[in-house]
Amino acid sequence: MAFNDHRDFFQVLEREGELARISREVSWDLEVGAIGRRTYERQGPCLLFENIKDYPQGFRISNGTTGTWSRVALALGLPKDTSVREIYRVYEEKLEKKLPPNTLTRNNAPCKENIMLGDDVNLYKFPSPMIHEGDGGRYIGTWDAVICKDPITGWTNWGMYRFMVHTKNWLTGWPQSTSQLAMIFKEKYLPKNEPMPIAIVIGADPISHIMATHPFRPQDNEAEHAGGMRGKPMDLVRCETSDLMVPAHAEIVIEGHLMPDKIAPDGPFGEYPGYRSGTMCDGVAVKVSAVTYRNDPILTMIALGTPPDDSSIAASMSAGIAMKQGLLRHGIPVTDVYVPPEGVTHLIIVGVKKGGTEVARRVLDYFTARRVMTNKHIVVDEDVDVFNMAEVLHAFATRCHPGTGIAYEWYEGRSNSLTPFYSPDERSKLKGVSVVFDSTWPPSWPREIIPIKASFKTIYSPEVQEKVVNNWQKYGLK
Ligand SMILES: Cc1cc2nc3c(=O)[nH]c(=O)nc-3n(C[C@H](O)[C@H](O)[C@H](O)COP(=O)(O)O)c2cc1C
Ligand SMILES: [Mn+2]
Incomplete structure (x- = not known):
């Protein structure tokens, strides 16, 4: 089954007992983060916070889309009790398939139900969470997919990078120098002193986010991989203020430009190794030119930290398969x-x-x-x-x-x-x-x-093994 968006996926999670809706009012300021963190540490369900303090009904936050193996399995269309080995195998197999995306018109794209442009842009409209104590600010982009394009070759890249609200229309982030976003910026925009268009996609279908964590090689197209992995082409739609193409069923799309002549403080943040180790650093500055979003938008979050969470489960798997392919090459x-x-x-x-x-x-x-x-x-x-x-x-x-x-x-x-x-x-x-x-x-x-391994399967002859297995119940054993 191919999921168009988080809403489709949440229906399945709910049916499978993998989603908890939280209708009690909770604060975006540390409370959703702390609940999300405790839930990961108890290997609990995906969370959908439906009532956020200071925000109107309908503005929602989720946490932990694919933060357990059972939810990764369900995202891949597998039964929830699929073994980790089998999940890795199916993921690797599905990476071989690529499907070119469809283009939707803006009238047919749910992510265009609401549009804020130019001076009307106000990032405070969304309940961006203050996830951990000590974070440098409110991170709107955590379980996201950030899109940018090489202007020379036309190659479009997706990657998952964090983004923090700086002011009502500026974001800061910390794409590492080895990230493909930083590489495209450094090679293709900085030398010309040009701003780079980017789009931060929040709440696409679950596979798209896993594709954004996968360290694909340059020129590889995540939209085609997402289509192949889902078994259904992605629906994309053009941005309002750039020619980037974004998943049309996304909950929130932030369009902006990464500035060549500005830096802004980013972090600290509770990071993927499971620590808040960094200090505030010089991050990139993004001027937001538009935000488009669905009615009753879901801001997808990862209360990142010690394992297990979406990073150490789903993103570690995508990294592992990329390593396997690299080692084989x-x-x-x-x-x-x-x-x-x-x-x-x-x-x-x-x-x-x-x-x-x-x-x-x-x-x-x-x-x-x-x-x-x-x-x-x-x-x-x-x-x-x-x-x-x-x-x-x-x-x-x-x-x-x-x-x-x-x-x-x-x-x-x-x-x-x-x-x-x-x-x-x-x-x-x-x-x-x-x-x-x-x-x-x-x-x-x-x-x-x-040395001969002294396990049942390795230290006894097939005859002895067979006899013991066949007589197991006769010994009175289960
Ligand atoms: C939750 C999460 C947050 C991440 N945040 C960042 C980040 O802020 N900066 C960064 O360079 N990489 C970050 N990563 C790692 C990248 O997503 C990963 O390296 C991916 O391959 C990047 O895409 P790229 O290969 O197109 O650069 C994060 C990964 C996860 C799972
Ligand atoms: Mn990429």
């Missing part, structure tokens, strides 16, 4: 990559057909070749289920040789400044270090010296 014999939510994309599990220190080294090289976003990598043999952290930890504990199985690599100028354990000095120099834990058997070992 580099000729590394990868079977699966898993990005465990608890590791917040700092810890990566890589399963390989053939291991050893050389392969582990190549894995480390892949992850440290350019800007580095990860720092710990565990490489395991094919017999270990990468999605089962009990098996991964067992392999790490029993197969990683502390003297010869650990390799690390230092670098400067390209580490991830949001890595909590780096010192202030390391962060300022973007100095970092990454490690690989080779938890595979040395490929040079002959079979007979490889």
Whole structure:
């Protein structure tokens, strides 16, 4: 089933017992954030806040669209109890399909039901949440999709980046220098001192947001991937004040220009590694030229923080599949990559057909070749289920040789400044270090010296296994 928007998806979530409507009045100032955070930590439902203090009825906030595996499964059209391995597999398979989008006229586009233009733009019309204590301000863009275009090639990029309300018609944000938005801006607009049109899309269909978290390669088109993944072309409509195309069923679309000659303070914010670690920094400044929105708009939110949440579940999966494809392109014999939510994309599990220190080294090289976003990598043999952290930890504990199985690599100028354990000095120099834990058997070992794993499936002959399984109930066991 292809969802057009969050409203379609919420109907399914409600039917599946995965949505809670909160009709009691709640404050946008920390209360919705705190409720959202506590709900994630209890692995609770997606939330729809229907009554926000200081705002008229109809202006709503949601939290946690795909913040559990069951909701990721439902977004992909799978049963909610689908295994994580199967969810990864289906996601990877559906990435192969691309469908070109449809263009809707503005009369047929729900996101144009209300339009604010020019001097009438007032971002305070929306109940932007103050999500965490200590945040630099009210973040209107958290579970969003930010659209911009390369003016030379026409390539349109979507990415998920945070945006904070600065004044009634200015936003600030912090697209990292490695983000495709920052790269297009730096290469194609800054040299000419030109403002870059952008559109911040809030509350499109659930798949579109996952596509915005996926680190696609340049020139890859997220709108086509979203269509392919949903099995139904995206409906797009042209912006009012630029030629960018945006999802027509979005709840709120903020149109504006990223300014080449201005900076504005952004952050701090409770970030995806699960800490408020940064301070206020020089962010980008966006002058808002229009806001279009549906009647009774839903402002989609992620009360970002410690796992699990949409970032460590849905976005870690999209990152993991992109890593798997990258490793395979580099000729590394990868079977699966898993990005465990608890590791917040700092810890990566890589399963390989053939291991050893050389392969582990190549894995480390892949992850440290350019800007580095990860720092710990565990490489395991094919017999270990990468999605089962009990098996991964067992392999790490029993197969990683502390003297010869650990390799690390230092670098400067390209580490991830949001890595909590780096010192202030390391962060300022973007100095970092990454490690690989080779938890595979040395490929040079002959079979007979490889210890036999003492599990039911591996240490008994098929005959003994079959006999025991067949007689299980006769033993009086369930
Ligand atoms: C909730 C959430 C918030 C994010 N915020 C930012 C951000 O503010 N800046 C940034 O550079 N990346 C941010 N990211 C990571 C990007 O979404 C991710 O790198 C994505 O690949 C960006 O798209 P791009 O590859 O087109 O640049 C965020 C991810 C998530 C899940
Ligand atoms: Mn992108």
